[in-house]
Amino acid sequence: MAVRVDRYKCGYCGACVTVCPADAIELVGVCIEIRENCNECGVCVNICPVGALELENKG
Numbered sequence: 001m002a003v004r005v006d007r008y009k010c011g012y013c014g015a016c017v018t019v020c021p022a023d024a025i026e027l028v029g030v031c032i033e034i035r036e037n038c039n040e041c042g043v044c045v046n047i048c049p050v051g052a053l054e055l056e057n058k059g
Contacts, residue, residue, distance in 0.1 A: 001040040001055045005032045009052035016044035016053060 010032055017025045017032075024038035032052075045053045 002058050003034050003038055003040060003044060004054050004056050005034065006052045006054070007031070009050050011050055011052070013049065015047050015049060019043050019047045 012027060012030050012032065014027050017027050020038075021041060021043060022037050022039045024035040025044060026033045026035065040055060042055055045055055
């Protein structure tokens with residue numbers, strides 16, 4: 001699994017950054033970046049107010 005960001009939906013509010021327990025999400029300018037230390041827990045997916053994050057299969 002991997003967290004995917006839909007950059008067209010994302011409003012860059014930073015909600016996902018503040019709730020990530022692995023500190024794996026960074027707001028860089030107007031881009032959300034998911035770092036390699038993401039543990040795919042899904043907390044960010046659940047908190048996103050616009051549904052811009054989703055867990056997807058890596059294959």
